[in-house]
Amino acid sequence: MDDGDYLASAGLPCTIEVGTVAEGGRWATTATWVGFLIWTGWWLRRYSAPNHRIVMMLSVAARPCCSPLIALGSVLESLAATERVRISWEEVLRLPHDTEIHLLRDVKGAASGKVRARGKLAEIRSLQDQVVREVILEEPAKFAGAKQLLFPRNLDAVRPSLVPYVVTGRPTDTLDLSRALEHLCPGFPQAWLFSRELEALIVTERSSWARHLDDLQLKVTPRDRSQQVRHTKLSDILFVSSTSAQSSVRTAVMPPTSIGQSTGAPLAILDGPRSIEVWESIEAPRLVFLLEACELDDLILPKLRRIASFGDRELPGKHGPLPRATPPGIEMTIFSLRSA
Amino acid sequence: MTSSAFAVSNAIFSNAERVAEHEDVIIFPPLLELRKEAGQWWGLIQGAEDPGIADLRSLLWRLLLSLQLTLRPFDHPALVLTDQLEGIRHLAGQVPEVRERVPKLDSLVLHLYSNPHNPKRDRLLGLLQELFAEGIVRVGIVTALTRWPLPGSGADLEGREQFVVPIPSRSVLMSRIFDCIIVPGASRYCPFQTEIFNASRTADLRVIRFDSETAHRPRRPALPRGPSMNVQPPTKPGRDLQNQDSPDTSILDTQIDAGFWTALRRASRGLEEHVEPEFRDRQHLVRARLVLFANGYWMNLREDQKVIEISQWVDGLEEPQSLRRFPRRQVSELQEGHLIVLRTMGSGDYLLDVADGLLKAHGLADLRRSSTDWKAALEMALRQHGTGGMARRLRSLGHPVNSSSYLWTWTTNHVMRPESQNLFVDLVRVLSSLGYSLDNLDPEEAAIERWVGMGQVIRYHYKAGAVIRRSLLKRLRSLIAAGCHIDTEYQLALEGVAAGEMSVLRIAAVDTESALVPYATTGTLRQL
Numbered sequence: 001m002d003d004g005d006y007l008a009s010a011g012l013p014c015t016i017e018v019g020t021v022a023e024g025g026r027w028a029t030t031a032t033w034v035g036f037l038i039w040t041g042w043w044l045r046r047y048s049a050p051n052h053r054i055v056m057m058l059s060v061a062a063r064p065c066c067s068p069l070i071a072l073g074s075v076l077e078s079l080a081a082t083e084r085v086r087i088s089w090e091e092v093l094r095l096p097h098d099t100e101i102h103l104l105r106d107v108k109g110a111a112s113g114k115v116r117a118r119g120k121l122a123e124i125r126s127l128q129d130q131v132v133r134e135v136i137l138e139e140p141a142k143f144a145g146a147k148q149l150l151f152p153r154n155l156d157a158v159r160p161s162l163v164p165y166v167v168t169g170r171p172t173d174t175l176d177l178s179r180a181l182e183h184l185c186p187g188f189p190q191a192w193l194f195s196r197e198l199e200a201l202i203v204t205e206r207s208s209w210a211r212h213l214d215d216l217q218l219k220v221t222p223r224d225r226s227q228q229v230r231h232t233k234l235s236d237i238l239f240v241s242s243t244s245a246q247s248s249v250r251t252a253v254m255p256p257t258s259i260g261q262s263t264g265a266p267l268a269i270l271d272g273p274r275s276i277e278v279w280e281s282i283e284a285p286r287l288v289f290l291l292e293a294c295e296l297d298d299l300i301l302p303k304l305r306r307i308a309s310f311g312d313r314e315l316p317g318k319h320g321p322l323p324r325a326t327p328p329g330i331e332m333t334i335f336s337l338r339s340a
Numbered sequence: 341m342t343s344s345a346f347a348v349s350n351a352i353f354s355n356a357e358r359v360a361e362h363e364d365v366i367i368f369p370p371l372l373e374l375r376k377e378a379g380q381w382w383g384l385i386q387g388a389e390d391p392g393i394a395d396l397r398s399l400l401w402r403l404l405l406s407l408q409l410t411l412r413p414f415d416h417p418a419l420v421l422t423d424q425l426e427g428i429r430h431l432a433g434q435v436p437e438v439r440e441r442v443p444k445l446d447s448l449v450l451h452l453y454s455n456p457h458n459p460k461r462d463r464l465l466g467l468l469q470e471l472f473a474e475g476i477v478r479v480g481i482v483t484a485l486t487r488w489p490l491p492g493s494g495a496d497l498e499g500r501e502q503f504v505v506p507i508p509s510r511s512v513l514m515s516r517i518f519d520c521i522i523v524p525g526a527s528r529y530c531p532f533q534t535e536i537f538n539a540s541r542t543a544d545l546r547v548i549r550f551d552s553e554t555a556h557r558p559r560r561p562a563l564p565r566g567p568s569m570n571v572q573p574p575t576k577p578g579r580d581l582q583n584q585d586s587p588d589t590s591i592l593d594t595q596i597d598a599g600f601w602t603a604l605r606r607a608s609r610g611l612e613e614h615v616e617p618e619f620r621d622r623q624h625l626v627r628a629r630l631v632l633f634a635n636g637y638w639m640n641l642r643e644d645q646k647v648i649e650i651s652q653w654v655d656g657l658e659e660p661q662s663l664r665r666f667p668r669r670q671v672s673e674l675q676e677g678h679l680i681v682l683r684t685m686g687s688g689d690y691l692l693d694v695a696d697g698l699l700k701a702h703g704l705a706d707l708r709r710s711s712t713d714w715k716a717a718l719e720m721a722l723r724q725h726g727t728g729g730m731a732r733r734l735r736s737l738g739h740p741v742n743s744s745s746y747l748w749t750w751t752t753n754h755v756m757r758p759e760s761q762n763l764f765v766d767l768v769r770v771l772s773s774l775g776y777s778l779d780n781l782d783p784e785e786a787a788i789e790r791w792v793g794m795g796q797v798i799r800y801h802y803k804a805g806a807v808i809r810r811s812l813l814k815r816l817r818s819l820i821a822a823g824c825h826i827d828t829e830y831q832l833a834l835e836g837v838a839a840g841e842m843s844v845l846r847i848a849a850v851d852t853e854s855a856l857v858p859y860a861t862t863g864t865l866r867q868l
Binding site for chain 1: 564
């Protein structure tokens, strides 16, 4: 990581580059600031510390385009994490009684072609000479109390997972995106595309935010040279409400004046000085304070110092390696706050 | 093709990596001598609180700074050296401590006047030639090195102007990427000094200053260290300029800067300090901000007011065709470098004058006077009984008055009348009970007659607003399309609108504090 390849620790099976439609073909292949910002989102999303909020303060030379890159990092980790939480048969047997489990079945005639279910793991027993594990269903309501059996041969059909599935539509309009995501995370669960879970909340007052994002493209080059290079719009990967072709919103963008209710996002990026004013109203477990160096003035610095003064001396838990230096034009401070 | 935000960001991060700061210090004994002499004067009159001495300090400092920062020959009329010296002589004649030093100051300044060759100008022109020869074309020169106007600002660059972008404001600096930025002087008073040195808008920053100017590089803004960890980019020693402040000169500069603002605030706040607190509610005070213009004038602008601000268009940051509605800004959001449109000739409000012209053309010349004569009666009542007394009387008639000072706004033309007819009728009743009868009519009858008249006047205000808007937008668009650059001021005559004159004025500084000032002191341009 110290040679400037910040994304190396993310272990991606491909190289990613960011560029714009306007500059057609001029890709920021060597821009370390791009890789670093993607890394920050990836690292934050990967790192969790129970009963703590992780705060990352970033001072950057230029703010436009930074928050989408951080959000991209978060999405990359989310993709990989979703893959990690699909459960193998061995794990099905190992998980304790009453563990909540989510299932997704293909059902002809259903509006989306799929039906999701939620239940709790129950007894392990033998049925017709094979070991099965029961799931006591809680949802859909009409099946509440019913038993679903899990056994090695039906795992692909019912797709047990520790995270919920949300089905919103058929994946007909997502082919390009789906292929790019496949490069980023081979074998990623298609269900990820249809989840309504928020990946990030971006608080910004910039009216130009969406316009800046609309220009940005991601170029994904698989390490396996036999596979095709894929381009996709960054706004599609982030599932931004106004710019994405998808019906679901994964990256919520709000002005600071509209913050008022909890969004449940795992990561909040407070983009700019006015956004930082509302940090106490945001419940996300991971917070990024994003400012340009010249915005660190006598009004904002005392507020940042005050927030930092509440921080713990050590980062709790396992957080993985951190870089010894940031790229030129970026400074980073990280600490944790105990949750109330 | 306009660069995308990503390409611009990429260039800025690249500048952050490569940036190098160079300083060209010009050894120039005549100015160093003048600086020492000013220091002597300062030492002799330091601590004296007399307003005359404060003015003397300001004039002395202005003289020194105008000579250090000018890019013109020292005998250029724009420096008004004779006038500057005359002002100092006049005030120094009344201060025994410095009276005897006047001839020395005279001789140092006159030496510069008779040897007008300005070496800083030579260095600047030489550097520009060097840069152009190397094919460097995106060159910016910082033109606002102080937060107030100085004599001798601006310069003739011998035909190189078209290749150079003047940087008069933070917004112009932040909107572009430059191959090179030239700072022609010590920049400690520049309102966007932090951005010049730390915003990475160039990788090549050149400072040209005299040895008599105090070098000052703002600190690089840094995040709080944090209790757990702080990570920074690798440092490259020697790429930043080092400060060479000597304690005495730094203190001198800081005190003079503070003194300048203190004196100006004192003048701008006018009567406020002379009014006993118990009589405060008997004059109309409004919260206002002191705005200093690059043409050497200042004005108190009401903080709740919005003004037309067009720097984005004139400075080429927005396309001319996007100027469709008046771009307005709250006074509290104004910054140095903004260009605002103000009335500079004629009396009263521009809108009212145009509306009155329309009223006259429709045979209603007297309508405003006859419908708003109650305002004068209300003003007299407020002066005699105070806002508290008037508000109590209105409350007793069932009208909740949340802010009694708001009653003053009804005496102005900014608010034509109270929000409801019932409230207005009761207001006229109260005035009548206090002896301010409007005419021989019954108060209710008099109030209703005026209420109807004011409604008509308001309709003419709307018509006048539309006429002004059309004409002003047309004028501004043609001004912008012509590529007109405005350093300090531009006069606007509106076609088909006969009502005084308007000007576009460049803001040099805005006071960081607002203050309560008499309403009568707002909206009037005054010379520094």
